[in-house]
Amino acid sequence: MKYYSLNKNAPLVNFREATIKGLAPDKGLYFPAHIPLFGNDMHSEIMQGTNEDIAYRAILPYVGDVIPSERLKKIVTETINFPIPLIPLDSFTWSLEMYHGPTLAFKDIGARFMSRCLGYFAQQENRKLTVLVATSGDTGGAVADGFYGVDGVDVVILYPSGKVSNVQEKQITSLGENIHALEIQGDFDDCQRIVKDIFNNKEVNDKLFLTSANSINVARWLPQQFYYLFAWKELGSKIKPVISVPSGNFGNLCAAMVAHISGMPVKKFIAACNSNDTIPRYLQTGKYRPNKTTSTISNAMDVANPSNFVRIEELYHHDLSRLKDMLIAVKVTEEETAGAINRALLQYNYLLDPHGAVAYCALKKFQETNPESLGYLVETAHPVKFFNAVESITGRTVEIPDQVVLQLQKKKRSLVLEPDVKQVIDFLFSL
Numbered sequence: 001m002k003y004y005s006l007n008k009n010a011p012l013v014n015f016r017e018a019t020i021k022g023l024a025p026d027k028g029l030y031f032p033a034h035i036p037l038f039g040n041d042m043h044s045e046i047m048q049g050t051n052e053d054i055a056y057r058a059i060l061p062y063v064g065d066v067i068p069s070e071r072l073k074k075i076v077t078e079t080i081n082f083p084i085p086l087i088p089l090d091s092f093t094w095s096l097e098m099y100h101g102p103t104l105a106f107k108d109i110g111a112r113f114m115s116r117c118l119g120y121f122a123q124q125e126n127r128k129l130t131v132l133v134a135t136s137g138d139t140g141g142a143v144a145d146g147f148y149g150v151d152g153v154d155v156v157i158l159y160p161s162g163k164v165s166n167v168q169e170k171q172i173t174s175l176g177e178n179i180h181a182l183e184i185q186g187d188f189d190d191c192q193r194i195v196k197d198i199f200n201n202k203e204v205n206d207k208l209f210l211t212s213a214n215s216i217n218v219a220r221w222l223p224q225q226f227y228y229l230f231a232w233k234e235l236g237s238k239i240k241p242v243i244s245v246p247s248g249n250f251g252n253l254c255a256a257m258v259a260h261i262s263g264m265p266v267k268k269f270i271a272a273c274n275s276n277d278t279i280p281r282y283l284q285t286g287k288y289r290p291n292k293t294t295s296t297i298s299n300a301m302d303v304a305n306p307s308n309f310v311r312i313e314e315l316y317h318h319d320l321s322r323l324k325d326m327l328i329a330v331k332v333t334e335e336e337t338a339g340a341i342n343r344a345l346l347q348y349n350y351l352l353d354p355h356g357a358v359a360y361c362a363l364k365k366f367q368e369t370n371p372e373s374l375g376y377l378v379e380t381a382h383p384v385k386f387f388n389a390v391e392s393i394t395g396r397t398v399e400i401p402d403q404v405v406l407q408l409q410k411k412k413r414s415l416v417l418e419p420d421v422k423q424v425i426d427f428l429f430s431l
């Protein structure tokens with residue numbers, strides 16, 4: 001598979017180069033030269049194969065021959081080594097729980113796949129690879145866990161001191177070994193600026209083999225198809241579901257739409273958004289007008305200018321009316337989100353996190369006007385990750401899973417630095 005830049009001003013690359021580069025030299029996102037179609041053999045694989053076989057078959061055309069098949073099988077197996085169950089709520093609604101991975105959010109899947117691919121590429125180069133990433137919280141944990149113990153890779157994570165939650169901080173700082181946490185005495189924007197400056201510094205890049213673990217990376221984006229294919233297998237070939245995806249940067253939804261274009265049956269996609277409603281307004285008016293970002297309780301979706309949306313437009317050849325046949329976008333307010341958490345608890349004794357609640361609310365709105373529509377929502381995070389919000393909405397305490405209790409008991413190890421590029425560069429050279 002070749003990948004081109006959506007800015008159309010950079011050379012074609014293979015999966016290996018697209019993964020290492022992250023962003024094309026013309027600053028465009030990489031996009032596969034074609035979307036492979038599932039043949040009859042893939043259909044029978046989906047109905048009869050194991051999840052490992054399904055995931056391997058789905059990703060193989062995108063990876064091509066840059067990773068040997070045995071190694072790719074191992075990477076896929078390690079990526080999905082936790083349950084991703086489809087839980088029935090009522091006779092026409094399910095919840096696809098993507099939060100049973102090590103950091104309790106769906107980003108584990110993309111991060112685990114990408115980290116293992118990069119580990120293989122570093123080994124091939126026989127050069128130590130340094131992953132440099134800034135986090136406002138969730139990405140850091142998933143990236144740290146994904147790369148932990150991966151040979152030949154050092155990970156340097158910059159996070160704003162005092163501005164991430166206790167659990168998030170422990171996920172970043174407690175691993176040690178090849179995971180290095182830099183606690184920056186500034187805010188997230190400082191962390192991002194430092195990382196950007198370093199990627200733009202030619203001298204540093206000539207000496208070090210640097211890569212970002214950015215969420216637009218093809219190796220994080222494409223494996224997000226896996227769990228939709230598993231849900232397809234669970235539902236069987238007769239059901240054509242409505243799929244409601246809580247969306248921020250739109251990578252997860254875009255992966256589902258790729259799987260649909262390859263042949264996965266879907267009646268309609270719902271982009272479930274919080275008050276950051278650029279896309280719902282865009283689909284309604286045809287005008288792309290991002291507002292300022294608004295803070296909400298579903299904070300991983302607080303994105304006003306979603307970077308992956310351009311990939312969705314590319315999938316539909318920038319034809320808005322064709323896109324609108326397949327995709328609707330629904331804005332869900334804070335009050336509706338809280339109401340949805342309480343309603344699901346009351347009706348099904350099922351506890352949603354605020355992100356899943358946005359998706360649930362959007363799906364129920366659709367089903368009200370389209371009865372007989374079977375569908376599932378995507379539950380992207382464990383409610384315990386947002387226990388403050390969930391407890392104050394429901395008035396009940398959220399049970400803390402054992403893995404979180406253990407995490408909180410671990411020792412924090414971070415290097416406190418001023419928001420100064422030079423100090424971070426010195427640290428990189430000291431590794």
Ligand SMILES: *Cc1c(COP(=O)(O)O)cnc(C)c1O
Pocket residue numbers: 105106107138246247248249250251252253300301355380381
């Ligand atoms: C990142 C994230 C989202 C948004 O996913 P995108 O792929 O950016 O649209 C939704 N929920 C949770 C819990 C997340 O961490």
